[in-house]
Amino acid sequence: xxxxxxxxxxxxxxxxxxxxxxxxxxxxxxxxxxxxxxxxxxxxxxxxxxxxxxxxxxxxxxxxxxxxxxxxxxxxxxxxxxxxxxxxxxxxxxxxxxxxxxxxxxxxxxxxxxxxxxxxxxxxxxxxxxxxxxxxxxxxxxxxxxxxxxxxxxxxxxxxxxxxxxxxxxxxxxxxxxxxxxxxxxxxxxxxxxxxxxxxxxxxxxxxxxxxxxxxxxxxxxxxxxxxxxxxxxxxxxxxxxxxxxxxxxxxxxxxxxxxxxxxxxxxxxxxxxxxxxxxxxxxxxxxxxxxxxxxxxxxxxxxxxxxxxxxxxxxxxxxxxxxxxxxxxxxxxxxxxxxxxxxxxxxxxxxxxxxxxxxxxxxxxxxxxxxxxxxxxxxxxxxxxxxxxxxxxxxxxxxxxxxxxxxxxxxxxxxxxxxxxxxxxxxxxxxxxxxxxxxxxxxxxxxxxxxxxxxxxxxxxxxxxxxxxxxxxxxxxxxxxxxxxxxxxxxxxxxxxxxxxxxxxxxxxxxxxxxxxxxxxxxxxxxxxxxxxxxxxxxxxxxxxxxxxxxxxxxxxxxxxxxxxxxxxxxxxxxxxxxxxxxxxxxxxxxxxxxxxxxxxxxxxxxxxxxxxxxxxxxxxxxxxxxxxxxxxxxxxxxxxxxxxxxxxxxxxxxxxxxxxxxxxxxxxxxxxxxxxxxxxxxxxxxxxxxxxxxxxxxxxxxxxxxxxxxxxxxxxxxxxxxxxxxxxxxxxxxxxxxxxxxxxxxxxxxxxxxxxxxxxxxxxxxxxxxxxxxxxxxxxxxxxxxxxxxxxxxxxxxxxxxxxxxxxxxxxxxxxxxxxxxxxxxxxxxxxxxxxxxxxxxxxxxxxxxxxxxxxxxxxxxxxxxxxxxxxxxxxxxxxxxxxxxxxxxxxxxxxxxxxx
Numbered sequence: 001x002x003x004x005x006x007x008x009x010x011x012x013x014x015x016x017x018x019x020x021x022x023x024x025x026x027x028x029x030x031x032x033x034x035x036x037x038x039x040x041x042x043x044x045x046x047x048x049x050x051x052x053x054x055x056x057x058x059x060x061x062x063x064x065x066x067x068x069x070x071x072x073x074x075x076x077x078x079x080x081x082x083x084x085x086x087x088x089x090x091x092x093x094x095x096x097x098x099x100x101x102x103x104x105x106x107x108x109x110x111x112x113x114x115x116x117x118x119x120x121x122x123x124x125x126x127x128x129x130x131x132x133x134x135x136x137x138x139x140x141x142x143x144x145x146x147x148x149x150x151x152x153x154x155x156x157x158x159x160x161x162x163x164x165x166x167x168x169x170x171x172x173x174x175x176x177x178x179x180x181x182x183x184x185x186x187x188x189x190x191x192x193x194x195x196x197x198x199x200x201x202x203x204x205x206x207x208x209x210x211x212x213x214x215x216x217x218x219x220x221x222x223x224x225x226x227x228x229x230x231x232x233x234x235x236x237x238x239x240x241x242x243x244x245x246x247x248x249x250x251x252x253x254x255x256x257x258x259x260x261x262x263x264x265x266x267x268x269x270x271x272x273x274x275x276x277x278x279x280x281x282x283x284x285x286x287x288x289x290x291x292x293x294x295x296x297x298x299x300x301x302x303x304x305x306x307x308x309x310x311x312x313x314x315x316x317x318x319x320x321x322x323x324x325x326x327x328x329x330x331x332x333x334x335x336x337x338x339x340x341x342x343x344x345x346x347x348x349x350x351x352x353x354x355x356x357x358x359x360x361x362x363x364x365x366x367x368x369x370x371x372x373x374x375x376x377x378x379x380x381x382x383x384x385x386x387x388x389x390x391x392x393x394x395x396x397x398x399x400x401x402x403x404x405x406x407x408x409x410x411x412x413x414x415x416x417x418x419x420x421x422x423x424x425x426x427x428x429x430x431x432x433x434x435x436x437x438x439x440x441x442x443x444x445x446x447x448x449x450x451x452x453x454x455x456x457x458x459x460x461x462x463x464x465x466x467x468x469x470x471x472x473x474x475x476x477x478x479x480x481x482x483x484x485x486x487x488x489x490x491x492x493x494x495x496x497x498x499x500x501x502x503x504x505x506x507x508x509x510x511x512x513x514x515x516x517x518x519x520x521x522x523x524x525x526x527x528x529x530x531x532x533x534x535x536x537x538x539x540x541x542x543x544x545x546x547x548x549x550x551x552x553x554x555x556x557x558x559x560x561x562x563x564x565x566x567x568x569x570x571x572x573x574x575x576x577x578x579x580x581x582x583x584x585x586x587x588x589x590x591x592x593x594x595x596x597x598x599x600x601x602x603x604x605x606x607x608x609x610x611x612x613x614x615x616x617x618x619x620x621x622x623x624x625x626x627x628x629x630x631x632x633x634x635x636x637x638x639x640x641x642x643x644x645x646x647x648x649x650x651x652x653x654x655x656x657x658x659x660x661x662x663x664x665x666x667x668x669x670x671x672x673x674x675x676x677x678x679x680x681x682x683x684x685x686x687x688x689x690x691x692x693x694x695x696x697x698x699x700x701x702x703x704x705x706x707x708x709x710x711x712x713x714x715x716x717x718x719x720x721x722x723x724x725x726x727x728x729x730x731x732x733x734x735x736x737x738x739x740x741x742x743x744x745x746x747x748x749x750x751x752x753x754x755x756x757x758x759x760x761x762x763x764x765x766x767x768x769x770x771x772x773x774x775x776x777x778x779x780x781x782x783x784x785x786x787x788x789x790x791x792x793x794x795x796x797x798x799x800x801x802x803x804x805x806x807x808x809x810x811x812x813x814x815x816x817x818x819x820x821x822x823x824x825x826x827x828x829x830x831x832x833x834x835x836x837x838x839x840x841x842x843x844x845x846x847x848x849x850x851x852x853x854x855x856x857x858x859x860x861x862x863x864x865x866x867x868x869x870x871x872x873x874x875x876x877x878x879x880x881x882x883x884x885x886x887x888x889x890x891x892x893x894x895x896x897x898x899x900x901x902x903x
Contacts, residue, residue: 100143100144100146100147100148101147101150101151103151106144106147106148106856109140109143109144110144110856112140113137113140113141113144116133116136116137116140117137144856145856145857145860148855148856148857149857152855152857156529156531156891157529157850157852157855157858157888157891158200158201158529158850158851158852159200159201159529160200160522160526160527160528160529161198161199161200161203161526161527161850161851161852162200162203162204162205162525162526162527163525163526163527163547164190164197164198164203164551165184165187165188165189165190166184166551166588166592167547167551167552168184168187168213168216168525169181169182169183169184170550170551170552170588171524171552171553172217172220172519173552174552174553174555175441175479175480175553176220176221176224176438176441176442177224177436177437177438177441178220178223178224178438180312180376181220181223182376183216183219183220186212186215186216186219187209187212187213187216188208188209188212190202190203191203191204192596193853194847194853195596195597195599195715195844196596196597196844196847196848197592197595197596198847198848198851199847199851199852199853200851200852201852203851205525210520213519213520213525214516214520217515217516217519217520218512218516220519221442221512221515221516221519222456222512223438224436224438224439224441224442225438225439225442225456225457225458225508225512226434226435226436226439226448226457226458227430227457228450228457228458229448229449229450229458230434231430231431231434232309232311232428232430234426234427234428234429234430235308235425235426235427236424236425236426237302237304237305237424237425237426238422238423238424239302239304239305239422239423239424239425240282240283240284240286240422241259241282241286241287241288241420241421241422242259242268242273242276242277242282242283242286242288243277243282243302243303243304244288244302244303244385244420244422244423245257245288245290245300245301245302245303246299246300246301246302246303247270247273247303248268248269248270248272248273249270250290250292250298250300251292251297251298251349251393251405252292252392252393252405252406252407253393253405253406253407254267254328255291255324255407255410255415256290256291256292256393256405256407257288257289257290257291257292257300258289258328259286259287259288259289260286260287260289260328260330260419261283261285261286261287262285263322263329263330263331264328264329264330265289265328265329266286277303284422287330287419287420287421288419288420289322289324289330289417289418289419289420290385290387290417290418290420291324291387291390291391291407291415291416291417292387292390292391292392292393292407292417293386293387293388293389293390293391293392293618293620293621294342294384294385294386294387295392295618295620296349296350296392297349297350297393297395297405298349298384298392299344299347299348299349299384300384300385301344301346301382301383301384301385302382302383302423302425305382305425306346306380306381306382307377307378307379307380307381307382307427307428308379308428309379309428310377310378310379310428311376311377311427311428311429311430312374312375312376312377312427312428312429313374313375313376313377313425313426313427313428313429314372314373314374314424314425314426314427314429315341315372315373315374315375315383315423315424315425316370316371316372316423316424316426317370317371317372317420317421317422317423317424318368318369318370318371318420318421318422318423319364319368319369319371319418319419319420319421320332320333320364320365320366320367320368320369320418320419320421321333321335321336321337321364321365321366321416321417321418321419322366322416322417322418322419323413323414323415323416323417324410324414324415324416324417325414326410326414330419331414332366332367333366333416333417334366334413335366335657335669336363336364336365336366336657336669336670336671337363337364337387337388337389337390337416337417337418338361338362338363338364338387338388338389338621338657338670338671339361339362339364339385339386339387339388339418340357340358340359340360340361340362340386340388341357341358341373341375341383341384341385341386342355342356342357342358342383342384342386343355343356343358343375343376343377343378343381343382343383344356344381344382344383344384345380345381345382346380346382354378357386358373358375358376358383360373361388361671363669363670363671363672364418368421374429377427385418385420387417387418388620388621388624388671389619389621389622389658390415390416390417391407391408391415391795391796391797392408392617392618392795392796392797393405393406393407393408393796393797394406394408394796394797394798406797407797408793408794408795408796408797409793409797435448441476441479442472442476442508442511442512442515443460443472443508443511444472444475446460446461446462446468446472447460447461448460448461448508449461451506453506454505454506454508454509455509456506456508456509456512458508459506459507459508460506460507460508462507465501465507466498466501468507469494469497469498469501469507469510469511469514470494470497470498472511473490473493473494473497473511473514473515474490476511476514476515476518477490477493477518480515480518480519480524481523481524482523482524482527482539482540482542482543482553482554483523483528483536483539483540483543484536484539485523493514493517493518494514496513496514496517497510497511497513497514498510500513500514527540527543527544527547527851528540528543529850529891530544530889530890530891531891532891537568537890537891538561538562538565538567538568539554539559539562540891541562541567541568541889541890541891542554542558542559542561542562542567544849544850544889545558545573545576545577545580545884546558546580548589548848548849548884549577549580549581549583549585549586549589550580550583550585550586550588550589551585551588551589551592552585552588557576557579558576561576568890570885573881573884573885574881574884574885577880577881577884578877578881581638581639581877581880582639586635587635590631590634590635590638591631592848593634593844593848594627594630594631594634597715597844597848598630598634598687598692598693598696598715599696599711599715600627600630600631600692600696602696603623603626603627603692603695603696604623605696606695606698606699606700606701607700608700608773608774609700609701609773610794610798610800611784611800611802612701612782612783612784612802613772613773613774613782614792614794614795614798614800614802615794615795616773616774617794617795617796617798618795618796619795621658621671622658622659622662622691622774623695625655625656625658625659625662625671625673626659626690626691626692626695626774626775627692628654628656628673629653629654629655629659629673629690629691629692630687630690630692630693632654632673632675633646633653633654633687633690636654636675637876638876638877638880639877640877641875641876641877641878642875642876643834643873643874643875643876644834644837644838644841644873644874644875644876644879645831645834645837645873645874646686646687646876647686647687647688647716647837647841648686648687648688648716648827648830648831648837649685649686649688649827649828649830649831650678650685650686651677651678651685652675652676652677652678652685653665653675653676653678653684653685653690654673654674654675654676655668655673655674655676656668656670656671656672656673656674657669657670657671658671659691660676662691662774662775662776663682663684663691663776663777664777665678665679665682683770683771683777683822683823683824684777686827687716688712688716688768688823688827689768689771689775689823690775691774691775691776692775693775694708694768694771694772694773694774694775695773695774695775696711697711697712697768698772698773698774699773700773701773702773703768703769703771703772703773704765705762705764705765705766705768705769706762706765707765708764708765708768709760709762709763709764709765709766709768710765712764712765712768713760713764716837716840717764717830717833717836717837717840718836718837718839718840718843719760719836721760760815762812763812763813763814763820763826764812764826766809766810766811766812767810767812767820767822767823767826768810768823769808769809769810770808770810770822770823771823778808779807779808780804780805780806780807780808781804781805781806781807781808782802782803782804782805783802783803783805784802784803785803786803786805787803787804787805787806788803788804789801789803790802790803790804810822810823812826814829834873834874835866835870835874837874838866838869838870838874838879839862839866841876841879842862842865842866842879842882842883843862845879845880845883846858846862846883846888846889849883849884849889850888850889854888858888861886861887861888862888864886865879865882865883865886868882869882
């Protein structure tokens, strides 16, 4: 896609991305009008960041004595397999150069060190005595530490990190008081590495990307400007029940939706409804009753409303949860019904366009109640009612007859649903004060009038436009900057704005040009690496901490502490870390961490196979609940400072009504997650057995011990397996029921090479075979051909047939010889190594916080963190706080401060 940028070093020595200097406009979109801004940005890049290479290189740490000792050991124990002829594992140690200042070569030696330290090289322990192994590792470690530390001292731990598109959007939201800003999709998707989207090495920049950032910044600033001299006129629509749905019925017939009065269906035809609406004769006693989810085919929105302009709209409605009986009468529901709204264009079921679920979920109670929320709509959009967890009709296409939709059979007690009495829509909702706060962030108290020229709806009134422009520009930069901006740099922005004014551009638009340039400059788009001895270090730490725990810019308190030189105090850092973990912005930390580390962004990747698992058809509510559980769990883990062992096992879970049913727990009411105690015999508890984790490690049709085991070993236990050889085919479980997955793997691992690798992770995967593709506990497999036949009708009204095949087998043996019979016993074995669990979590937090994976020279710091936090049980917030206070985070070379003991 975009052209990769070059790298050079700034005045502090850190690597920086640099735009190519030749033909910068060549690849720019012809309709894009930011060529002047691009020129100024290039000038700023030269002034702020470019420092010609002086030829300085890290000292080449070549310890001849150590190198010769290491080579002698390797010749004795390793050259038989890793030589010019064999090079097993694609590693030729005989020809591996001992130039450790070369990062690529250093990484090969680090790999060799790790394999030797793990006892995997040489495979036969007799080839290397314990004493020789210890000496070899000591020599390797000393050399690698020295070489890597020298590189860090010269260049920093890693390159400057560009903001992700989510961080860029959130920075603009907070800077400009635009909480609902939505510009992330204007920017290219960020690449990932190390299960993280914040790794500096892959957050590159190109001319095309810079154009996208300029466009996004320009659109944002224009949204921040007052839309006129007064707030937009609010329209209010009060809709009776017979105006709340676009038609007299929906897919699925009367059972899916009807109008009712006095709790009895009123058989309105399309013509009846049209006449009622034309004559504006609506019975206030009527109700709209819906009994289906908003899965295809569906489009259930008000018949008359669509947003006149983009903005926020307040929705108030009256509703009750009901049951539909066979005579189409309504009775109060036995429990609440969850629902939300979905923004969309007016269209049919097949042409829905951009459908966006609104944030708030309501639990509609059996008694009539009034509910209220605010939703964001684009121009000409409307919204539809989305009831969660209810049935979906099925399409039936008989031969020589028209297509129709059949509703699933009625369960005992009736179909659950929601009956609406009325709905009110008010909007667009502009600020109560005018001009809005976003406008004041741009232009202060400068008066305005309706625009006579230009592209903005207003223009600023000024008798001294140049002086006002410079004043407001400096004000904006001071608010937006993370590090104080030097005078010579500010003058470049001033020149851009004054050039616009001299060219006849209105004051407001001239200022927007300067603001856009600053928002797309390197100091705003990039986070610097804190460096000891630099005057900007505390500002860099403040920015790192706020983007770590909130995906956004430092707030006023962090900025004040940085300005006063107080932020680097261990006590202050701990206080600020705890404050940010309890702030609303911490939700973004948890969401981004779980999306990538735990793959929750892929929660919808594979649809459940409705042939084998008909009970999961169209169950979006279950999938949403799964992700919500894991996020609630991780939030509580840090907020309550739980021991890291809860990743493996816990005596509690977070559930709502749907998950409690899924896990076979005692019923709970409502869609909100709540913490519940688990029965002693429950297989659940901890991260390993959460439904979300079990779903993202399955493919929607089958489970695989290989995939699940490898995922758990890498993401949770921190022992990633090597990649499979390209010539070895994947093991696909047999859904026909002829062979078990254990039998297939036994055949696959007859090759000793395969067996040695699979022994790392298959046992953990086998323990999880007692859970199906969505995390429900099972004792037997399902198949499509063999076993005990099971038939029925699913929640969408489809007939299904599958077979109950052989029993699951969750026994296993770990590489160290320990055996287990089931997941409960495996958990107990894994709990014996809490330090490794803690080490993996610390490493994941480091890459997420700093944008650079753990380097070899970081390893002693990681171990020191573990030493300090071990006596308190490796509690998760202690670990996180210790990371924040460490030299890795702060950019200084000293041991990490002590973990604070907490209740």
